[in-house]
Amino acid sequence: MHSFSPLLVVAVALIDPDGRVLLQQRPPGKPMAGLWEFPGGKIEPGETPELALIRELEEELGIRTHASCLAPATFASEALGERHLLLLLYVCRKWEGIPEARHATALKWVRPAQMYALDMPPADLPLIGLLDALI
Numbered sequence: 344m345h346s347f348s349p350l351l352v353v354a355v356a357l358i359d360p361d362g363r364v365l366l367q368q369r370p371p372g373k374p375m376a377g378l379w380e381f382p383g384g385k386i387e388p389g390e391t392p393e394l395a396l397i398r399e400l401e402e403e404l405g406i407r408t409h410a411s412c413l414a415p416a417t418f419a420s421e422a423l424g425e426r427h428l429l430l431l432l433y434v435c436r437k438w439e440g441i442p443e444a445r446h447a448t449a450l451k452w453v454r455p456a457q458m459y460a461l462d463m464p465p466a467d468l469p470l471i472g473l474l475d476a477l478i
C-alpha cells in the first residue's frame with residue numbers, strides 16, 4: 344500500500360490594524376529563495392501546530408504570541424518535489440514585540456490584493472483570495 348507522509352508546515356498571516364499582512368522573503372541558499380512567504384516552518388515531531396508556530400515566530404521574527412491568539416484560517420495542499428506539502432495557515436492579530444527579519448532577507452506589510460504582484464510559493468497562491476475575503 345502507498346504510504347502518505349506529508350510535509351507538515353504551519354504558517355501565519357499576521358494582520359495589523361490597517362488590514363495588512365506580514366510577508367517575509369526567503370533567504371538565499373534555501374529552496375524557493377527570494378519568494379515571499381508567510382512566517383512559519385516545519386512542525387517538529389512531538390509539537391502541536393500552535394506550539395510550532397509560536398516557536399517559529401520567536402525564532403524568525405522575535406515576537407511572542409499565545410495559542411489563544413492563533414485562529415485556524417485555511418490550508419494548502421501541494422506537491423513539493425518528492426513530498427506533498429500540507430500547509431496549515433492561521434491568522435493572528437495579537438502579538439508582543441515588533442517583527443524583525445532574523446532569518447528572512449526582508450519583511451513587507453501588504454494587503455492581500457497586492458500579493459498577486461509578488462512572487463510567492465505555488466502553494467500560497469490559492470490562499471490569497473481566501474485571505475482577501477477574510478480580512
Ligand SMILES: Nc1nc2c([nH]c(=O)n2[C@H]2C[C@H](O)[C@@H](COP(=O)(O)OP(=O)(O)OP(=O)(O)O)O2)c(=O)[nH]1
Pocket residue numbers: 352353354374375379380381382383384385386423428430464465466467
Ligand atoms: N514558512 C512557509 N513555508 C512555506 C510557505 N509556502 C510554502 O510552500 N512553504 C514551504 C517552503 C518549505 O518547503 C516549507 C517550509 O519549510 P522551511 O524550510 O522554510 O521551514 P523551517 O523554518 O522549518 O526551515 P529549516 O529549519 O528546515 O531551515 O514549506 C509559506 O507561506 N510559509
